[in-house]
Amino acid sequence: MRKIKVKNGMKSFGSQTVLDSVNIQCESGHIYGIVGHNGSGKTVLFKCICGFMNLDAGEIEIDGVKRGKKGEILTGAGIIIEEPSFLKNVSGIRNLDILYRVNHKKYLPYLKEVMERVGLDPDSKKPVGNYSMGMRQRLAIAQAIMENQEILILDEPMNGLDHKGVEEMRELFLGLKRAGKLILLASHNREDIDILCDAVYEMEMGKLKRIRG
Secondary structure (H helix, E strand, C coil), rough: CCCCEEEEEEEEEECCCEEEEEEEECEEEEEEEEEECCCCHHHHHHHHCCCCCCCCCCEECCCEEEEEECCCCCCCCECCCCCCCCCCEEEHHHHHHHCCCCCCCCHHHHHHHHHHHCCCCHHHHHHHCCCCHHHHHHHHHHHHHHHCCCEEEEECCCCCHHHHHHHHHHHHHHHHHHHHCCEECCCCCCHHHHHCCCCCEECCCCEEEEECC
Protein backbone atom coordinates (compact mmCIF):
# COMPACT_ATOMS: atom_id res chain seq x y z
CA MET A 1 0.00 0.00 0.00
CA ARG A 2 1.54 3.30 -1.12
CA LYS A 3 0.49 6.58 0.47
CA ILE A 4 1.06 10.27 -0.25
CA LYS A 5 0.25 12.95 2.30
CA VAL A 6 0.66 16.71 1.97
CA LYS A 7 0.08 18.66 5.18
CA ASN A 8 -0.26 22.45 5.22
CA GLY A 9 1.87 22.79 2.09
CA MET A 10 3.03 26.33 1.33
CA LYS A 11 4.93 27.60 -1.71
CA SER A 12 5.53 31.13 -2.94
CA PHE A 13 7.45 32.77 -5.75
CA GLY A 14 8.30 36.29 -4.63
CA SER A 15 5.09 37.91 -3.45
CA GLN A 16 2.88 35.33 -5.19
CA THR A 17 1.56 32.49 -3.03
CA VAL A 18 1.12 29.45 -5.28
CA LEU A 19 0.29 26.83 -2.64
CA ASP A 20 -1.64 28.05 0.39
CA SER A 21 -2.00 25.53 3.26
CA VAL A 22 -2.60 22.61 0.89
CA ASN A 23 -3.72 19.30 2.39
CA ILE A 24 -4.33 16.04 0.54
CA GLN A 25 -4.02 12.32 1.31
CA CYS A 26 -3.86 9.61 -1.35
CA GLU A 27 -3.50 5.82 -1.23
CA SER A 28 -3.17 2.85 -3.55
CA GLY A 29 -6.14 1.60 -5.54
CA HIS A 30 -7.65 5.04 -6.09
CA ILE A 31 -7.54 7.86 -8.64
CA TYR A 32 -7.45 11.39 -7.24
CA GLY A 33 -8.35 14.25 -9.56
CA ILE A 34 -7.36 17.89 -9.32
CA VAL A 35 -9.10 20.52 -11.41
CA GLY A 36 -8.29 24.19 -11.72
CA HIS A 37 -7.35 26.94 -14.14
CA ASN A 38 -3.86 27.37 -15.56
CA GLY A 39 -1.68 28.97 -12.90
CA SER A 40 -3.87 27.74 -10.04
CA GLY A 41 -1.02 25.72 -8.53
CA LYS A 42 -1.71 22.16 -9.74
CA THR A 43 1.62 21.67 -11.51
CA VAL A 44 3.59 23.23 -8.67
CA LEU A 45 1.92 20.83 -6.22
CA PHE A 46 2.85 17.87 -8.42
CA LYS A 47 6.44 19.10 -8.72
CA CYS A 48 6.72 19.38 -4.94
CA ILE A 49 5.34 15.87 -4.44
CA CYS A 50 7.83 14.55 -7.01
CA GLY A 51 10.72 16.41 -5.40
CA PHE A 52 11.41 18.71 -8.33
CA MET A 53 10.64 21.64 -6.00
CA ASN A 54 10.63 22.01 -2.21
CA LEU A 55 7.82 23.43 -0.10
CA ASP A 56 8.52 26.65 1.77
CA ALA A 57 6.56 25.27 4.72
CA GLY A 58 4.46 22.25 5.57
CA GLU A 59 5.22 18.58 5.03
CA ILE A 60 5.10 15.89 2.37
CA GLU A 61 5.09 12.26 3.46
CA ILE A 62 5.49 9.27 1.17
CA ASP A 63 4.54 6.00 2.87
CA GLY A 64 4.79 7.75 6.24
CA VAL A 65 8.31 9.08 5.67
CA LYS A 66 8.78 12.85 5.66
CA ARG A 67 10.41 14.27 2.58
CA GLY A 68 11.71 17.64 1.51
CA LYS A 69 15.47 17.38 1.40
CA LYS A 70 16.90 19.29 -1.52
CA GLY A 71 17.27 17.02 -4.54
CA GLU A 72 15.23 14.17 -3.01
CA ILE A 73 13.32 12.91 -6.05
CA LEU A 74 10.33 10.61 -5.69
CA THR A 75 11.25 7.09 -6.77
CA GLY A 76 8.91 4.26 -7.67
CA ALA A 77 6.67 6.63 -9.61
CA GLY A 78 5.68 7.17 -13.23
CA ILE A 79 5.48 10.89 -13.92
CA ILE A 80 4.08 13.16 -16.62
CA ILE A 81 4.61 16.84 -15.85
CA GLU A 82 4.57 19.35 -18.71
CA GLU A 83 5.70 18.24 -22.17
CA PRO A 84 8.08 15.28 -21.95
CA SER A 85 11.45 15.37 -23.69
CA PHE A 86 12.22 12.65 -26.21
CA LEU A 87 14.99 12.16 -28.76
CA LYS A 88 13.31 13.49 -31.88
CA ASN A 89 15.45 11.75 -34.48
CA VAL A 90 14.73 8.16 -33.38
CA SER A 91 11.59 6.03 -33.11
CA GLY A 92 9.24 5.72 -30.18
CA ILE A 93 10.42 2.22 -29.26
CA ARG A 94 14.05 3.38 -29.38
CA ASN A 95 13.23 6.23 -26.96
CA LEU A 96 11.57 3.83 -24.52
CA ASP A 97 14.44 1.36 -24.85
CA ILE A 98 17.03 4.00 -23.96
CA LEU A 99 15.04 5.17 -20.92
CA TYR A 100 14.15 1.66 -19.78
CA ARG A 101 17.77 0.53 -19.79
CA VAL A 102 18.71 3.17 -17.22
CA ASN A 103 17.36 0.78 -14.57
CA HIS A 104 16.76 -2.47 -16.43
CA LYS A 105 18.22 -4.85 -18.97
CA LYS A 106 17.19 -4.60 -22.60
CA TYR A 107 13.71 -6.09 -23.02
CA LEU A 108 12.23 -5.04 -26.36
CA PRO A 109 9.34 -7.58 -26.44
CA TYR A 110 7.97 -6.09 -23.22
CA LEU A 111 8.39 -2.51 -24.42
CA LYS A 112 6.53 -3.39 -27.61
CA GLU A 113 3.64 -4.59 -25.44
CA VAL A 114 3.69 -1.30 -23.54
CA MET A 115 3.51 0.68 -26.79
CA GLU A 116 0.60 -1.40 -27.97
CA ARG A 117 -1.21 -0.77 -24.67
CA VAL A 118 -1.16 2.97 -25.38
CA GLY A 119 -2.17 2.52 -29.03
CA LEU A 120 1.19 3.04 -30.76
CA ASP A 121 2.81 0.82 -33.39
CA PRO A 122 6.05 -0.49 -31.87
CA ASP A 123 7.41 -1.47 -35.29
CA SER A 124 7.04 2.00 -36.77
CA LYS A 125 10.33 3.62 -37.78
CA LYS A 126 8.80 7.11 -37.73
CA PRO A 127 11.03 9.44 -35.68
CA VAL A 128 9.37 11.02 -32.68
CA GLY A 129 10.05 14.44 -34.20
CA ASN A 130 7.39 13.58 -36.79
CA TYR A 131 4.84 12.40 -34.22
CA SER A 132 1.59 14.30 -33.79
CA MET A 133 0.91 15.85 -30.39
CA GLY A 134 -1.43 12.97 -29.57
CA MET A 135 1.20 10.37 -30.46
CA ARG A 136 3.77 12.12 -28.27
CA GLN A 137 1.29 12.11 -25.42
CA ARG A 138 0.67 8.38 -25.87
CA LEU A 139 4.44 7.83 -25.79
CA ALA A 140 4.67 9.89 -22.59
CA ILE A 141 2.03 7.66 -21.00
CA ALA A 142 3.98 4.59 -22.17
CA GLN A 143 7.09 5.99 -20.50
CA ALA A 144 5.15 6.63 -17.26
CA ILE A 145 3.78 3.08 -17.03
CA MET A 146 6.62 1.02 -18.54
CA GLU A 147 8.35 0.30 -15.22
CA ASN A 148 5.09 -0.81 -13.59
CA GLN A 149 5.41 1.86 -10.94
CA GLU A 150 3.01 1.84 -7.99
CA ILE A 151 2.48 5.63 -8.08
CA LEU A 152 1.49 7.63 -11.16
CA ILE A 153 1.61 11.44 -11.14
CA LEU A 154 -0.11 12.62 -14.33
CA ASP A 155 -0.43 16.31 -15.19
CA GLU A 156 -2.91 16.71 -18.09
CA PRO A 157 -2.26 13.22 -19.52
CA MET A 158 -5.04 13.59 -22.14
CA ASN A 159 -3.48 16.64 -23.84
CA GLY A 160 -3.55 16.34 -27.62
CA LEU A 161 -5.57 13.12 -27.71
CA ASP A 162 -8.59 12.75 -29.97
CA HIS A 163 -11.88 11.31 -28.72
CA LYS A 164 -10.82 7.72 -29.41
CA GLY A 165 -7.50 8.27 -27.68
CA VAL A 166 -9.17 9.77 -24.62
CA GLU A 167 -11.50 6.79 -24.31
CA GLU A 168 -8.59 4.36 -24.67
CA MET A 169 -6.51 6.10 -22.02
CA ARG A 170 -9.46 6.25 -19.64
CA GLU A 171 -9.76 2.47 -19.90
CA LEU A 172 -6.02 2.14 -19.36
CA PHE A 173 -6.06 4.28 -16.20
CA LEU A 174 -9.09 2.48 -14.77
CA GLY A 175 -7.30 -0.80 -15.36
CA LEU A 176 -4.24 0.50 -13.54
CA LYS A 177 -6.45 1.55 -10.64
CA ARG A 178 -7.91 -1.95 -10.48
CA ALA A 179 -4.34 -3.24 -10.39
CA GLY A 180 -3.81 -1.25 -7.19
CA LYS A 181 -1.94 1.80 -8.48
CA LEU A 182 -2.12 5.18 -6.74
CA ILE A 183 -2.95 7.73 -9.44
CA LEU A 184 -2.89 11.50 -8.96
CA LEU A 185 -4.24 13.23 -12.04
CA ALA A 186 -4.79 16.84 -13.10
CA SER A 187 -7.09 17.62 -15.99
CA HIS A 188 -8.99 20.55 -17.50
CA ASN A 189 -11.63 18.07 -18.70
CA ARG A 190 -14.38 17.64 -16.11
CA GLU A 191 -15.65 14.55 -17.94
CA ASP A 192 -12.28 12.83 -17.49
CA ILE A 193 -12.37 13.70 -13.81
CA ASP A 194 -15.98 12.52 -13.35
CA ILE A 195 -15.36 9.19 -15.08
CA LEU A 196 -11.98 8.37 -13.60
CA CYS A 197 -11.69 9.81 -10.12
CA ASP A 198 -12.72 8.46 -6.73
CA ALA A 199 -12.04 11.83 -5.09
CA VAL A 200 -11.91 15.25 -6.71
CA TYR A 201 -10.17 18.42 -5.51
CA GLU A 202 -10.34 21.94 -6.89
CA MET A 203 -7.30 24.21 -6.86
CA GLU A 204 -8.03 27.92 -6.91
CA MET A 205 -5.53 30.67 -6.10
CA GLY A 206 -3.30 28.18 -4.33
CA LYS A 207 -6.00 26.71 -2.11
CA LEU A 208 -7.07 23.07 -2.49
CA LYS A 209 -10.66 22.14 -1.66
CA ARG A 210 -12.17 18.67 -1.77
CA ILE A 211 -15.36 18.80 -3.83
CA ARG A 212 -16.25 15.12 -4.25
CA GLY A 213 -15.47 11.71 -2.79
